[in-house]
Amino acid sequence: xxxxxxxxxxxxxxxxxxxxxxxxxxxxxxxxxxxxxxxxxxxxxxxxxxxxxxxxxxxxxxxxxxxxxxxxxxxxxxxxxxxxxxxxxxxxxxxxxxxxxxxxxxxxxxxxxxxxxxxxxxxxxxxxxxxxxxxxxxxxxxxxxxxxxxxxxxxxxxxxxxxxxxxxxxxxxxxxxxxxxxxxxxxxxxxxxxxxxxxxxxxxxxxxxxxxxxxxxxxxxxxxxxxxxxxxxxxxxxxxxxxxxxxxxxxxxxxxxxxxxxxxxxxxxxxxxxxxxxxxxxxxxxxxxxxxxxxxxxxxxxxxxxxxxxxxxxxxxxxxxxxxxxxxxxxxxxxxxxxxxxxxxxxxxxxxxxxxxxxxxxxxxxxxxxxxxxxxxxxxxxxxxxxxxxxxxxxxxxx
Amino acid sequence: xxxxxxxxxxxxxxxxxxxxxxxxxxxxxxxxxxxxxxxxxxxxxxxxxxxxxxxxxxxxxxxxxxxxxxxxxxxxxxxxxxxxxxxxxxxxxxxxxxxxxxxxxxxxxxxxxxxxxxxxxxxxxxxxxxxxxxxxxxxxxxxxxxxxxxxxxxxxxxxxxxxxxxxxxxxxxxxxxxxxxxxxxxxxxxxxxxxxxxxxxxxxxxxxxxxxxxxxxxxxxxxxxxxxxxxxxxxxxxxxxxxxxxxxxxxxxxxxxxxxxxxxx
Numbered sequence: 001x002x003x004x005x006x007x008x009x010x011x012x013x014x015x016x017x018x019x020x021x022x023x024x025x026x027x028x029x030x031x032x033x034x035x036x037x038x039x040x041x042x043x044x045x046x047x048x049x050x051x052x053x054x055x056x057x058x059x060x061x062x063x064x065x066x067x068x069x070x071x072x073x074x075x076x077x078x079x080x081x082x083x084x085x086x087x088x089x090x091x092x093x094x095x096x097x098x099x100x101x102x103x104x105x106x107x108x109x110x111x112x113x114x115x116x117x118x119x120x121x122x123x124x125x126x127x128x129x130x131x132x133x134x135x136x137x138x139x140x141x142x143x144x145x146x147x148x149x150x151x152x153x154x155x156x157x158x159x160x161x162x163x164x165x166x167x168x169x170x171x172x173x174x175x176x177x178x179x180x181x182x183x184x185x186x187x188x189x190x191x192x193x194x195x196x197x198x199x200x201x202x203x204x205x206x207x208x209x210x211x212x213x214x215x216x217x218x219x220x221x222x223x224x225x226x227x228x229x230x231x232x233x234x235x236x237x238x239x240x241x242x243x244x245x246x247x248x249x250x251x252x253x254x255x256x257x258x259x260x261x262x263x264x265x266x267x268x269x270x271x272x273x274x275x276x277x278x279x280x281x282x283x284x285x286x287x288x289x290x291x292x293x294x295x296x297x298x299x300x301x302x303x304x305x306x307x308x309x310x311x312x313x314x315x316x317x318x319x320x321x322x323x324x325x326x327x328x329x330x331x332x333x334x335x336x337x338x339x340x341x342x343x344x345x346x347x348x349x350x351x352x353x354x355x356x357x358x359x360x361x362x363x364x365x366x367x368x369x370x371x372x373x374x375x376x377x378x379x380x381x382x383x384x385x386x387x388x389x390x391x392x393x394x395x396x397x398x399x
Numbered sequence: 400x401x402x403x404x405x406x407x408x409x410x411x412x413x414x415x416x417x418x419x420x421x422x423x424x425x426x427x428x429x430x431x432x433x434x435x436x437x438x439x440x441x442x443x444x445x446x447x448x449x450x451x452x453x454x455x456x457x458x459x460x461x462x463x464x465x466x467x468x469x470x471x472x473x474x475x476x477x478x479x480x481x482x483x484x485x486x487x488x489x490x491x492x493x494x495x496x497x498x499x500x501x502x503x504x505x506x507x508x509x510x511x512x513x514x515x516x517x518x519x520x521x522x523x524x525x526x527x528x529x530x531x532x533x534x535x536x537x538x539x540x541x542x543x544x545x546x547x548x549x550x551x552x553x554x555x556x557x558x559x560x561x562x563x564x565x566x567x568x569x570x571x572x573x574x575x576x577x578x579x580x581x582x583x584x585x586x587x588x589x590x591x592x593x594x595x596x597x598x599x600x601x602x603x604x605x606x607x608x609x610x611x612x613x614x615x616x617x618x619x620x621x622x623x624x625x626x627x628x629x630x631x632x633x634x635x636x637x638x639x640x641x642x643x644x645x646x647x648x649x650x651x652x653x654x655x656x657x658x659x660x661x662x663x664x
Binding site for chain 1: 447451456457476480481482483484485487489491495497498499500504508509511512513514515518519561
């Protein structure tokens with residue numbers, strides 16, 4: 001016990017006393033560890049950015065897109081679709097589900113009535129597509145019970161109302177056969193610069209107040225289901241089977257969307273790991289070089305320690321430990337540096353979108369960095385340790 | 400039973416030109432616990448080699464070395480290292496303090512190889528012994544900031560910190576002036592007596608040698624008991640027969656006369 005503690009204390013003392021030498025030797029190791037750890041963490045961060053961006057368009061992993069398009073001249077009523085969709089959701093205990101429908105609705109702007117691209121959804125749609133309004137908020141479950149429709153509009157829609165900020169309640173008349181004053185509860189960023197006005201409203205409000213233009217054809221809603229990835233394949237078949245049976249005269253389709261992204265796939269992962277490994281090896285070579293010079297410089301000291309009763313094993317272990325302790329410290333510094341760098345990356349400025357779920361700094365990357373650094377330290381310390389053991393005590397004392 | 404006993408010990412080395420150089424030729428020496436012994440001799444006569452063998456830093460080519468009843472030749476290198484740390488304290492001519500470490504850290508250094516309480520309490524033990532040698536107020540001073548005499552006192556404290564049974568001093572006053580050397584030797588004698596450690600000093604200096612209870616002269620690889628009288632008066636003993644003659648007189652200060660054919664010190 002005291003032997004091991006003594007060797008570690010001795011190694012730490014050596015590092016403390018020869019700080020400058022150690023620092024010079026370890027800069028390479030620390031930078032290499034920062035590179036390996038940082039690149040791995042940055043890649044994971046990019047994965048998250050791309051995944052979230054993809055999920056905003058296609059839904060979370062794994063989203064089942066369900067539709068049942070009529071194959072003949074008759075179309076099930078919207079109520080039938082709703083009933084069957086609800087049955088599917090309840091039967092399989094699906095937590096997040098949203099009906100979806102694209103249509104055109106007439107709104108009365110200060111400049112006159114205008115047809116607007118409308119998307120009809122349920123409250124869950126916001127969580128399923130990571131929707132983040134720039135003003136106001138997404139629908140909440142209590143919005144379903146409102147006496148007037150709630151709307152989430154885009155920036156162009158708000159601008160056409162002559163409003164800049166969603167401070168005081170903003171209302172707009174939803175035209176049609178049964179005009180109703182609806183309230184804007186949230187504003188979404190425009191998808192592109194010249195985007196026209198768009199609006200999102202809840203399925204219940206659409207059914208109650210909206211009058212779709214017949215020229216757009218029959219109203220055929222689809223259904224999005226966010227399901228656990230491990231159940232996706234099984235549910236795909238079951239939902240298709242159930243809807244096909246429940247909605248005769250339609251063709252039920254279910255397909256999966258929102259596969260995960262992995263920037264560090266296959267070859268790229270190996271290339272990055274290889275570059276990091278070479279950097280670490282070069283850092284290690286620098287360490288071997290400086291350690292060897294140092295051992296020569298310390299021959300007398302090694303001889304004196306032998307006179308204190310240091311065994312060959314203790315001298316070997318001591319010199320090896322110096323290298324291991326030093327690189328472990330360098331590894332820790334490298335990992336901390338990588339954390340600082342990664343945590344300060346301006347994700348929103350680089351990718352143009354904030355991250356909903358900022359991934360924690362990957363523990364695996366930190367562990368790989370630390371283990372690599374320590375292993376390089378052990379290898380780099382081996383040669384100087386052998387040289388130290390071969391020093392003749394008598395010559396060393398007189399050196 | 401003697402604490403350490405050399406019987407017919409030889410030490411020879413093979414030179415690069417394949418000749419064999421005999422440094423020690425049948426040295427026999429017995430030292431009891433607490434005894435003070437000095438060995439004098441010219442440079443290159445093998446004094447340091449003898450000390451290295453005694454301190455288990457080197458091994459005899461032939462002959463027997465028994466330490467406290469244990470034949471050293473039978474010990475493994477690891478066991479020899481342990482005995483060296485446990486039983487011997489070294490005082491070198493050039494002090495050999497560890498650079499970059501304070502006086503306290505230097506004195507605590509041998510305790511890094513101790514076990515149990517001595518290891519964990521190393522700094523307290525080191526502080527106590529530094530206080531004992533009169534350097535209680537210089538604990539955190541770096542060696543280069545200390546005078547030669549103070550450095551040697553740190554070295555003495557370091558040699559004694561593990562309470563060795565034998566102190567081996569190799570020219571302990573060689574790098575000091577006469578007065579400081581005298582003070583250092585008084586301290587060494589006093590502490591060795593207090594702790595009951597045997598003291599074996601090798602020296603050029605007859606004044607230093609005279610402090611010991613028994614004296615030897617190493618010449619041509621062999622050890623001869625001598626009696627030191629008045630300055631410059633040396634009686635050499637061959638067996639039981641005293642041989643007092645001018646050609647055996649030992650000068651008060653030896654000068655180096657080493658040549659390539661002479662054994663290294």
